[in-house]
Amino acid sequence: MDFNMKDYFDSLASSMEKKLAVEKTARRIFVYELGRIGRKLFDPQYASAWTGVFVPFEIFQSMDVGAVYIEFVGAMLSSAGMAPHFLQKGEESGITPDGCAYHRALYGAASDGLLGKPQLLIGATSPCDGGLKTILNMARLVGVEPFTLDIPYPPVTREKIDYLVGQYRDMMDYIERLSGKKADHDRLREAAAHSNAAVRIVREIYEACKQTPAPITSETLKNFQVIFALLMGSPAGTEVARVFLEEIRANIAGGCKDLPKEEFRLLWVQNRIQYKNNLIDYLQTKFNAKIVVDELNYIYWDDLDEDNPLEGLAVRQIMHPLNGTGEHRIETLKKMAADYKIHGAINPSHWGCRQNCGMRQLMKSALGDIGVPMINLDVDCVDTRNYFEGQLMTRLQGFMEMLRENA
Amino acid sequence: MINDIYEESVSNKIKEYGKPAAGWFCSYTPVEIIDAAGYTPVRISGARTSSGAADSIMHTNICPYIKACVEAAESGDLDFLDCVVFTNGCDAQRRLYDIWKSRKPDMPIYLLTIPKKNTPVSVALLSGQIAALTTWFKKQTGKEIGDERIIDSIKTYKELRAIAAKLDEKRRDAKAPIAGSRFAGLMLGAQRMPAADAIRMLSDALEKGGEAAQPGPAVIIAGNMLDDPDWIRMIESYGARVVADDLCAGRRFWEMPEPDESAPPFAALAEAYLSKPPCPRMAVPDDSVAYMKRLVESVRPDGVIFYILKFCDTHLYNVPEMRRMMQDLDIRALFIEGDYTTASGQAATRIQAFIEML
Ligand code: SF4
Ligand code: SF4
Numbered sequence: 001m002d003f004n005m006k007d008y009f010d011s012l013a014s015s016m017e018k019k020l021a022v023e024k025t026a027r028r029i030f031v032y033e034l035g036r037i038g039r040k041l042f043d044p045q046y047a048s049a050w051t052g053v054f055v056p057f058e059i060f061q062s063m064d065v066g067a068v069y070i071e072f073v074g075a076m077l078s079s080a081g082m083a084p085h086f087l088q089k090g091e092e093s094g095i096t097p098d099g100c101a102y103h104r105a106l107y108g109a110a111s112d113g114l115l116g117k118p119q120l121l122i123g124a125t126s127p128c129d130g131g132l133k134t135i136l137n138m139a140r141l142v143g144v145e146p147f148t149l150d151i152p153y154p155p156v157t158r159e160k161i162d163y164l165v166g167q168y169r170d171m172m173d174y175i176e177r178l179s180g181k182k183a184d185h186d187r188l189r190e191a192a193a194h195s196n197a198a199v200r201i202v203r204e205i206y207e208a209c210k211q212t213p214a215p216i217t218s219e220t221l222k223n224f225q226v227i228f229a230l231l232m233g234s235p236a237g238t239e240v241a242r243v244f245l246e247e248i249r250a251n252i253a254g255g256c257k258d259l260p261k262e263e264f265r266l267l268w269v270q271n272r273i274q275y276k277n278n279l280i281d282y283l284q285t286k287f288n289a290k291i292v293v294d295e296l297n298y299i300y301w302d303d304l305d306e307d308n309p310l311e312g313l314a315v316r317q318i319m320h321p322l323n324g325t326g327e328h329r330i331e332t333l334k335k336m337a338a339d340y341k342i343h344g345a346i347n348p349s350h351w352g353c354r355q356n357c358g359m360r361q362l363m364k365s366a367l368g369d370i371g372v373p374m375i376n377l378d379v380d381c382v383d384t385r386n387y388f389e390g391q392l393m394t395r396l397q398g399f400m401e402m403l404r405e406n407a
Numbered sequence: 408m409i410n411d412i413y414e415e416s417v418s419n420k421i422k423e424y425g426k427p428a429a430g431w432f433c434s435y436t437p438v439e440i441i442d443a444a445g446y447t448p449v450r451i452s453g454a455r456t457s458s459g460a461a462d463s464i465m466h467t468n469i470c471p472y473i474k475a476c477v478e479a480a481e482s483g484d485l486d487f488l489d490c491v492v493f494t495n496g497c498d499a500q501r502r503l504y505d506i507w508k509s510r511k512p513d514m515p516i517y518l519l520t521i522p523k524k525n526t527p528v529s530v531a532l533l534s535g536q537i538a539a540l541t542t543w544f545k546k547q548t549g550k551e552i553g554d555e556r557i558i559d560s561i562k563t564y565k566e567l568r569a570i571a572a573k574l575d576e577k578r579r580d581a582k583a584p585i586a587g588s589r590f591a592g593l594m595l596g597a598q599r600m601p602a603a604d605a606i607r608m609l610s611d612a613l614e615k616g617g618e619a620a621q622p623g624p625a626v627i628i629a630g631n632m633l634d635d636p637d638w639i640r641m642i643e644s645y646g647a648r649v650v651a652d653d654l655c656a657g658r659r660f661w662e663m664p665e666p667d668e669s670a671p672p673f674a675a676l677a678e679a680y681l682s683k684p685p686c687p688r689m690a691v692p693d694d695s696v697a698y699m700k701r702l703v704e705s706v707r708p709d710g711v712i713f714y715i716l717k718f719c720d721t722h723l724y725n726v727p728e729m730r731r732m733m734q735d736l737d738i739r740a741l742f743i744e745g746d747y748t749t750a751s752g753q754a755a756t757r758i759q760a761f762i763e764m765l
Contacts (some may be wrong), residue, residue, distance in 0.1 A: 094727035096744070098468055098718055123690065125523050129498045132523070132690060133724035140728055148690035150524045152532065153495065163532050325518065326505035349466065354720060357466035358473075358502030362509055 005073075005115050008080065009038030026220070026244040030227055033240055037230050038076070040066025042116065047179030050138060052124035052131050054320050055149060056313040058195050058233030058304075059168060062187040063175055065120065070134055072226055074102030077109060078274035078382040086112070087383055100352040101382035103134040110141055119179045121146040122171065127322035128355050147174045149317070153324035156315050164314035191233030192309035201241035202228065203299055208248050210340055213262035214292040215251035218280045220244075222272050225296045263288035264403055267337055269295050269347035269363065269374070270322075270356050273381045282393055287400040293340045295321070300332060326359040330366045337372045344403045345374040346396075350381040373406070375399040418487035421447055424601055427489035427548075432476070432503070433496035434659040434686065435521045437537055437676050441492065442602050443552050443560040444544035449488065450598035450656065452634050454478035455749055464506055470499040470718050471747035472632040477506055490515040490547060492540070497688055497721050517543050523690045525681040533677035541673070557672040563602040570609040571597065571661035579625075579650045579706065583617040587628070587649025588639040594657055595634055621648065624709035624765035629653040629699060631722045632747070633714050641750040642712065645762040651706045653699055659686055687721040696728050703736055709765045710739040712758060717744045739765060 013035025020028050041048045046066030053069040060067040077083045083101065089108030091097045097104070109115050121144050123135030132148065139146035149167050152160040172183040208215050224244075231237035251259060266283070268291045273279065283289040300319060304312035317323070321332040337345065345367055349360050364374040377392055421428045429446035431438065441448040453475020460481045461474035479485050493504040493516060504518050519540050522529035545552055574593065577585040593612055597605035623646040628639065634656040639649050652658055663683045666675035687695040703711065711733060715722045726742060733740040741761040743754050 094730050096717075096720075096723040096726070099720055099723065103724075125690070128720070129688065130720040130724065133687070133720060136690060136694070137724060137728065146690075148524060150522050150529060150690070152522075153518075153520050159532060159535055163528055166528050325501060325508075327508070352468060354469060354498040354718065355502065358469050358499060359505055360466060361464055362505055365509075 005038065005109075006042040008076075009035050009041070011035075013039055024243065026240075026247045029240055029243045030224075033227050033231060033236055034076075036236070037066070037068060037227070041068060041118070047120060047175065047181045048116070048118045049120035049122055049175075050118045050135065051120075051122040052126075052135060052149070054126060054151075054229075054317060054322070055122055055124050056168065056317065057229055057231070058191040058309065058313060059172065059188065061194070061233035062191040063172065063181045063183055065175060065179070065181060067120075067122070068230060070106050070131065070138070071102040072230065073109070073115065074105040074382050075223070075226070075271075075274045077105045078384075079276075081275065081384075083275070083382050084385050087385070098352055100128070100130045100350070101380050103130050105382055106134065107137065107141075110138060117142045118144060120144070120175060122149065122174075123147070124149040124151055124317075126151040126317070126320060126324075128353065130352070130354070145174075145178065147171050151317055151320075151323055154319055154328050156318050160318055161311055161314045164317060165310045168310050168313065188309055189306050192304040192306045192312070194235055194238055195233045195309075196303045196306065198228070198232065198237040198241045199299055199301075199303065201238065201245050205241070205245050205248055206293070206297070206299065208252060209292050211252075212265070212341060213256050213259065214265065214290060214340075215248045215256050215259065216290075216292070217259060218266075218284055218291040220248075221294060221297055222280075222291075223274075224294070228297075260284050260290065261288040262290045262292075264343045264400070264407075265290060265292045265341055267291070267293050267295065267333070267340065267342045267345040267372070269333070269345055270353070271296060271348070271350060271381050273348060273379060275382070275384050275387075277387070278389060279392060279396065283396060283400070286397070287404070289344075289400060289403075291346075293336055293342070295333060295336065298332065298336060322355065326362050329359070330363055333363060333367060334370055337367055337370060342372050343407070344399065345372055346399075347374055347376050348379045348381055349376045351378065351383070351386075352380070373399070373402060418484070421449060421487060421599070424604065426601065428487060430485065430488040430491040433494040433500060433521075434655050434683070435494055435496060435680055436492055436519065437540070437680060438598075438602070439557065439560040439564050439676060440537060440541050440544065440552075442563065443556040444541070444548060445550070446489065446544075447601050448598065450595070450634070450660075451476055451479070451485065451488075451491075452595075453747060454482060454484065455635075455747070458482070464510070465502065468718050469502070470497070470632075471716050471745070472634075473499040473503045475747050476503060477510075480507060480511060488514065490517070492516075493518045495520045496686075497719070499719070515547055522681065523688060525685075525689070525691050530674065530677045530681055533681060534671075534673040537673045537676055554672055557676075558668075560602065561666050561668075561672060561676065563606065565665055567597060567602050567606050567609065568661045568663060570606060570613060574609060574613055575651070575658070575661070577613070577617055578648075580617055580620070582620055584620055584648065584650075585612070585617040586639075586643060587652070588636045588643055589617075590649075591633075591636040591639045591652070591657065594660060595636065598656065598660055623648050624762060625650040625706070626762070626765070627651045627653065627703065627706055627708045627711045628714060629711055630714040630745070631655050631716050631719050633657075633745070635750065638714070638750040641755055642758055642762070645759045647710075647762045647765065650708060651702060653684075653695075653702055655686070658684065687725050696725060696732060699729065700732055700736070703733075703738055708738065710741065710761065712761065713740060713742045714745050714754075715743070716747055 016032035086108030090104035461477035
């Protein structure tokens, strides 16, 4: 397949740059930044890294590491409509077709040599086995030594913080050893300050979404955590957050008149469907149902101590809702459902995601106990090959009718 | 006799030991602590038939062993257990813990978290976790578990593992080898009885020795949870000799460096467990693929059968590399994704064809 990741990111950034010159919207800034993040992988000014999904990007910012998490690449291939080809490739290389397609798509593209070669590979034991195994497989495939962050489960203890902070220091040594990029305390402190500033703005955005109606559309914050995580610790992160906030404030000032109607408030569990589909639009136009919060966007951590950011990063990583037992995650979901006055929750149950599928009934019953029905769809969020929209719409219709009866 | 130990209703047998029973799943569970706490450690096997309950409680795409454990728990077959120790061995196991907690609220359970790295700090962390597990057992029993008891259990299991190693060696004996299926039965039995009884059983078997060597290709069986000697028996019925394994309930149970007797017991255990031949869950430079390579090079089998349960990411993600490695070593390999059912069907046909080819 005629595809080259560098060209893809280049054209994404430059086409968006042109559009931004005409009109600056939050979503355009978002896509523009996606392109710029991707470009960094090929920019000699930065050390390139493929990483796990929940890793401390602030450290990378402070060391001039251009990092993307591997699921970002899978999502990007899917949204560009190129996933099936690479999934097939991954399967031909022996990767199980029953695993997570985010990883398999990456595997296919990397084994075709289309993604280049990163200088660094940094995996983490959370949120899933597949993610770490993919980083370790990539290490063999591209011949780069990997580094693993071993994340202890909640609750946080002194011992666990020290364990993880020690690994962050080892990781910084690893980055320095492999790429020559140096750790710098002042720059890390600066990154923590940027991260805190961005998070404060995002908290304000989320606070606004608790209002009825929420001053967003179902798509406004789709995949927001993607860019937000990747830009954590950079001025661009704060800038993206600020533009989103401005847009949201403008919506509030206008009485949300230009936004679609909101009769039902929905919580989206875990990841969105990455390829083009009509489900969100269907929910909105047919039922006035709006996604007002995404589980993965949630901010559950306090500001980082700028004098000692590593500890705060460790706490953040340990306390991630997808890390550890299901109880921890369910408590977070219940809190979100209550805070955002949610009527119903949708879990795509992304095929191959064991940590999610394995607890989907537990989530459903826990949310059900607080009066929030949840539907478990069976959809692969990356792979279009088994996507049957009609069936999914029928199920969503049944779900929405049930919510309507409950109302 | 050996198969009786395995096949007899586990619950009835366990009661005869006159001790409470503690269930466990993962080969990183420090059985020494269970033993020192006065429990019979019982490695849990799942139900071989599905009622569909686990599919609806979890999802169809979860490890069939884990779902079979849910089935067994749901059916009441595991209600004889007095407590269960889980680990974060893999995503499916951590979800098993969640499900168990919600479905069996009255059964005391404990989740032991095992680091995925083997460094001095992860050893220290695991040492603390093992200490916490011991404290939990003390609370369950209301009795002290002194260091001496733990040191005794460490010694007992050291002895058990040493005999298992000799038995394993005997599988490759040129004159009177111990059959792979017999070895599998012994290992499973040893994981479901007090260590002292297991030592007696294994010593008897060692003394009795094997049987006259049969001709036939030598194979290694590798994979994850294959806890059914009938599988091995089936392979043997097609004329192959199963001369070694790399399985959760086989080698990964008994092969472990000796805990350091001069170190404090929790630290010694932590160090030994993290230095075991690595399961694919571990993120260590000398990983499970490298280990498998060494095993194949030392055993030089005619072929390797990889029997890997479906939906097991930690093992299945190794397949491309294992394939490459087997090609490099010029050893024929068969890769089967299993569903934890009994030894028959399509998998059996493929195994038969593979052995014929060897
Ligand atoms: S969707 Fe699930 S399996 Fe895939 S990367 Fe995310 S957590 Fe891992
Ligand atoms: S077979 Fe694999 S998925 Fe199943 S319990 Fe073992 S490691 Fe986990």
